[in-house]
Amino acid sequence: MQTGFNRWVPVIISLCCLFNLTDDVLAQAISTVLDDARHHLRNGSEPEWSDFESAPESHELVLEFEARANPDEWCLEVTQNNVKQNWFISINGTKLAALHVNENPIVAFFSIPPDTLMDGVNELRITTTAAVPDDIVVSQIVLHREARSEFLRQTATLVVVEERGKAIPCRITVMREAVLPETDMRQEILMTTGCETSQELAVRPGVIYCTGQARILLPAGTYTLIAGRGPEYGIAETQVTLREGEEQNIRMDLIREVDTSGFVSCDTHVHTFTHSRHGDATIEERMLTLAGEAIELPVATDHNLHIDFVPVAHRMKMLDYFTPVIGNEVTTKIGHFNVFPVDSEQVPLPNFKSETWEEIFASIKSTPSVQAIILNHARDLHSQFRPFDPRNHLASLGRSANGWQLQVNAMEIINSGAQQTDMMRLVDDWMGMLNAGHRLTPVGCSDSHDVARHFVGQARTYIRANDENVGALDTAQAIDNFVNGRVVVSCGLFCTIKVNGEFTSGDMVPSSGEYEVEIDLHGPSWVEADEIELFANGKSVYTKILSPEQRSYAGLKCRATVPLNWPFTNDCFLVAVARGPGVRRLHWPVARPYQPTSPHWLPLCMSVTGAVWIDINGNGLFDAAKQVAMQVRQQCGGDFDSTLAELSRLDQATSLHTWAHWMNYGQPDLTDEQQLRLRRSEPHVRDAYATYMTEWRASQIEAVR
Template identity: 35%
Template sequence: MRIRLVLAVGALGLLAAASLQDPRPGRALDARLHHLGNDRTPEWTEAPADPEGQRLDIDFESRTHATDWMLYVRQRSIDNVWRIVVNGKEVARLVPGAELVERWYSLPAGSLRDGTNRVSFVPDTPTDDVVIGDVRLVERSAREVFDLQKLSIRVVDASDASPLPARVTLVGQGGTKPLLLFATPAATATRDGVLYLDGEATVELPRGTYACFATRGSEWSLASSAVTLGASPASLELALRREVDTAGFVACDTHLHTLQFSGHGDASALERQVTLAGEGVELAVATDHNHQTDYGIFQRELGLQRWYTPVVGNEVTTDIGHFNGFPFDPAMPRAPFRSRDIVTIVQGMRELGAQAVILNHPRWPSTTDSPFGHHHLDRLTGRFDPPLELPVDATEMINSTTEELDALALFRDWFALLNRGVRLFAVGSSDSHTVGEPVGQGRTWIPSSTDDPAAIDVSAACAAIREGRTSIGLGIFATALVDGRPAMGLTFDRSSDAAPFVFDLRVQAPGWIHPRKVTVFANGRAAATLELERTDGKALDRTLRVEVPLAARNDAWIVAVVEGEAIDTPAWPSLNKYTLAATNPMFIDRDGNGYTSPGSAASAFAPKTTDATVAARFAELDGAHSVQLAAAWLTTLRAQGVERGVALERLKRALGPKASEDAEIAELLARELR
């Protein structure tokens, strides 16, 4: 039975609405803050720790009104859909957000009647724990309450002055985010201080002076200007330039949500289309939770077809992890999201048509409470305990709405798996659920036979993800080139060449993002480090010649990672305090038999070796191969019944100086001794 909390407010008289500066405007319908839901929340000190019900109904006396009025509400922890229902009719939905905030909602003319009225706050998910209260009726319209004025904004391509989809950010005095209301035309999306538009829009906001910024993702410049709204409407034009050359690649976001079909966040399906165009995403994969969403329907409604290719995907959301798959037929059944077996889940996704499957945020919601955490991924050996099979094509190394304090933490996981022999590639995504979180902030650049964003070959893009022929970035674009051609995902035969492996690394960023450091990893070890000078206000386009020494017997994989400064503009808010880019691996074959990972080579050699032959092999191997062989040979000795202490002593003798000189091997031995 649904529990509900009902409050009655008597005929208190019709008070004049207070000014906006009054912290308690209008007439109180319910002055208390209420905890609704089903769990105790003692940390919310403003409301009772125990829930009082699962919805809130307030009865009050009022009168009819011929103009819009306002409802003032304080609220906390709105994650899912909460409807504001007045006299049985939905008039608004609570704006999502985690913190305790004040919100204003419009009551359309005629919502109230003479006599007794009821306003209800009704959840789609009754178990959702929230705080709602201090509900007040303000008998004035939004234009009166907030003293609004019109601002017309036009964003153009500096190369030809044509209108350009963009994100516009407005910042008031002290860094405040102004309310943006009554935006036109339909192809707009607004939140406090943020407007997405298809080239042109008019919006109303409180009179005052604002800093105005225009951006279009990480491939374009940033334009800014000040604007003052006074007694008359104002207009503003901002011009953007493409500053990053992505010819031959398209920008993809593999992880996108809507409130409409995921049930949380705040972006409607129509709003999501405007944000995609405004951030320059060219291949947009819809991945609502356990739902196959077709963005094409909404894209066509707004006339945004020429800006990107939509893909029907699904974030198959399970108790053991989240998996993005695409493309799907929206009419097909959903993948087996109730399964607790990854192989079954992924097989089901592929049977339904998925050509690419991605393991999302592998360390979310925390390092330990996550797919990699539950299976205790060993960053030395790449082994899982208990064992975990990963039949996916890629995993997220960049997810711009998941906090990762250490930019390289996930890379250490990935490098361990590559060394172990798990063929797994990197993708970057946003995982955006809201209008304010920039889609495409984390993105994957995919090779494409066309630069027309409306005509991208989805099957070819999926093949590129499966084969690792992509690069990823959060603000920075990096590509590895051999003989002038992209080299990510390719294997190079160097069996007859003892010289270092040479490639070019091209690093690009717009003038408002600052890459500073390049690290080139070979089999997970830093093989080269280069510093990049700061280019204040100027776009960076630098090609670096990189030489990686190769050991005689060691096949290798090579990944370049670029780290940059935190984004220092309010125009493109970022959760993590760094910018980043990475290539997918290049594979180096040293023996002419194709690339073999350190772990696979060790597993093949360890069962048939002796103390003398393994010692000779250790002398020839690099650090990563030595770690894998040490772990594999120790496993072999234990399987043969050799006592643990004896096995460790034999391993230390075979390793020779590496037992103490190589930090990772020393750590492996120390761990085995504990």
């Protein structure tokens, strides 16, 4: 299978030796390393991340090298890392291409058109015009005297991936190992292949989604291949050494390691380049990635469009693997909201040009059949508006600072395509909303626009529903359970909660003398778990640290059974959160934060349960903290001592809302005597007051900026 110039290399070398030809002639027959140093480039004054705190080499790379003119197409190899903005490669003033916008390390290859190089000294530049700071690393720059397509197709490996003897859609990750320049450390790097996207393959550097079989074309060398299918499955890994012209056959078996019976995997936030016009995943590639990541209930949410995946999925024979739902990311100047289901593509769009929440939500609610309304990425800035910015929102109170009414019934708490610096930030925001009386389903989603960079289904929502036939799911049942909070949010881990052996997420637990909480934590062997934490009304009440042996178990990693210690008389909701270190290997890498608030970042894998509601007071209802606080205010009026006495038997969330009522959500007016009595009150009452004051002041500062 030798191709192009490479088949003549042995002959040329022999002739050079025989006739004692010059080194220049020999150099033309082989690849040439132009530069093997590590170059740290930065286009701004401040480091983007703490692991790039050292001073950069420059804001651009300028490299001079000796070469001969290229009468034919050749190619350039560049190893890149942490590229978030557009960086362009040029040779002798001719722009070749842009580096791949992808923060993961990649061995990239770029075509050099004929007559780009000249005899003698040539100049290579890597530059950016981006205004947003970006720290990148480039290294191992190699000139190959062969066309890109030929160089990348020196070998062929037929990979078949099966589950129980049957080919299964999956992701295959191809990596090359390299020694980092100026260190002895070895690093896995995504390796560009010679494969091309087709009806059967979705291809990006180092990543191939397929229906169970892929013929992978590569240069000669040694590579690691990993097959996977999302967090319900283990991974299959093998190393291959390939000689030029060689063909190999490899079979890889995937084993389901996590039992999610009775749940369907849903990604509520899925885009395509075909319709959203940004990112890179065409609608055909999206079908392959959904199947390859085992997303069973994908919701199409292209911006301000109603898109039906069914015709394309049917044409590609993918409907055995998932049941599509038509949705819409209603994209406005004052927030983004995913809505579904929509009956058809012909249904009129909600008015996304409205400039008030009242009008936007009225328009959404008038859209036939829509049941789920999700607040998307509440901490992200779009169109100069951030829904949960302190100037707009008091997080602990779950209350708008400007009087706007948020009319949603779900909220993203893990968005793997728009990660938070603190991955608990949105979880805390959500629990604050629950304490304010908002019944919101927690949502995990990918917000994926891409094939590989921010891939579909990394964060997802498991919905309690019949999952026996994923190609014909009962969408009405699934969506009803979604709206009612019968869910588990997953980003690598799968955590469930049960109270008194019977009641789980979305359920109301009747009043009882005792409450026993059982938390199960599942995950694949390649995702580690560190701890389980139980929250009651947003306050941590129990933590279990996993043993070293449990961390990497396949399947059930840990079961924790704990009596609920709730000394208060008001109702409470329970939420379990599981955490572990973020996956760093390139078959499933957790992305860096989308809009970081700090250069320091700790990647996590997580799972969050939907809330279980406990009717502590036995009135047959769930009384949220805000509602109980209003009752305290009515009962005690302006009597400060009575209020303190009442709060001593109520929890911190209720105390927080009581102080907000007391201050009328404004400037505190406690007298010196009241301040003294407050300091002598129960710790949770004092802490609630301090939390309110801190948050209120922060909101006031932001409001005048």
